[in-house]
Ligand SMILES: Nc1ncnc2c1ncn2[C@@H]1O[C@H](COP(=O)(O)OP(=O)(O)OP(=O)(O)O)[C@@H](O)[C@H]1O
């Protein structure tokens with residue numbers, strides 16, 4: 489290969505964490521004007537490799553060449569200065585600050601030594617426009633949604649005009665429309681000659697956007713292929729080093745009687761007149777675009793957020809609205825889509841997080857007795873195949889997909905009657921997804937009720953017994969089992985068909 493056009497070259501790069509060789513002798517060549525995908529199971533070392541490139545570590549080994557010159561990428565500032573831009577898997581925005589302050593962090597425009605507000609706002613608008621996001625730069629990041637935050641993160645990185653752009657699961661919070669828009673941006677940047685590294689667990693995305701793909705397993709590079717010469721099945725086999733078993737779990741029992749009833753539930757400005765009932769042993773799916781009000785509904789269903797009207801009933805008992813404690817005690821659990829901000833305490837151990845929802849039950853007469861739960865925890869860790877399977881590991885040191893499994897373990901340990909899942913498999917690999925799907929199906933087979941919110945259409949359609957669509961804060965239409973086709977859900981979510989009848 490001629491040296492011209494090689495934007496980034498890695499030779500035998502390794503990075504060790506205490507006790508783990510996360511990246512093991514990786515060679516990688518990324519060309520200017522290509523989208524190079526990196527795939528691999530949870531914990532394969534993808535994020536660690538990208539963080540190395542972004543200058544997060546000063547103790548990696550091996551050589552890294554940027555535009556054919558060797559550089560020691562020992563700090564984020566060095567990486568930025570040689571033109572590397574990184575969009576992190578776990579967003580790096582400061583929630584209490586405004587969108588504008590986040591976008592221009594470290595390079596806010598000044599005038600006579602003071603902040604130049606007009607330029608700050610106009611420059612922010614320009615960056616947001618570039619990615620087609622219509623957002624007031626003055627609002628604080630903590631007030632915007634997860635998917636808007638993801639786009640803000642992207643705009644912020646592009647603001648530094650990188651020549652190598654690293655994207656670690658940039659689409660995990662985006663809807664299909666937004667993914668489409670992001671892909672337009674990526675294609676434009678590629679045509680401008682940027683080298684783009686793209687990490688995703690969605691192989692369909694990889695096949696749509698990438699030119700070449702590198703597969704990682706256990707910290708090593710196992711293959712590199714031209715996309716045009718690869719098939720999804722091949723890639724998956726290389727990722728897991730074997731064949732995939734059936735992704736969607738078979739359901740055993742048929743759903744029983746209706747037991748969770750929601751009537752006319754309204755929170756002004758978020759969702760309106762929402763009514764539905766879920767049966768014992770049923771998985772009730774809610775489809776829709778991001779921003780349609782699904783997460784807001786979920787938060788109100790379990791009493792985190794207030795409601796303005798309507799009722800929630802479980803087994804014939806009316807629940808006090810806006811009371812999280814009562815909802816928890818009644819057996820309603822909510823798995824948040826936002827694991828980093830709200831779901832997990834990253835500095836605490838896996839065991840502490842997984843058992844945090846059952847702490848009251850760990851105590852007998854005021855004595856803390858976690859020992860009784862150790863077996864249950866060990867069982868959960870092994871059935872969800874959390875890696876490493878060490879209950880004492882700090883949660884923040886787990887890979888993104890494994891953190892998601894700990895969050896799920898937390899609610900499975902609590903043994904809820906009604907489990908509301910908001911994007912339960914975000915960021916998990918194909919194999920782990922199957923495990924989580926089986927865990928959800930088993931919960932329903934054990935007679936529990938599951939409400940599944942998912943933007944992953946194959947998942948929503950594959951798991952749900954019934955699906956309703958949320959659109960602009962209203963539940964429209966409902967489809968039963970066999971009538972749920974991906975296409976139909978997509979059309980309904982976009983408002984392209986009036987009403988869905990079964
Ligand atoms: N801060 C850390 N301290 C110790 N070990 C870590 C740390 N971060 C990651 N690891 C370990 O390094 C390995 C690689 O993790 P990494 O986050 O790079 O995986 P990944 O391929 O990005 O996975 P995912 O698809 O789940 O995001 C894993 O075994 C993980 O547990």
Ligand SMILES: [Mg+2]
Pocket residue numbers: 534535536577656887888889
């Ligand atoms: Mg990762």
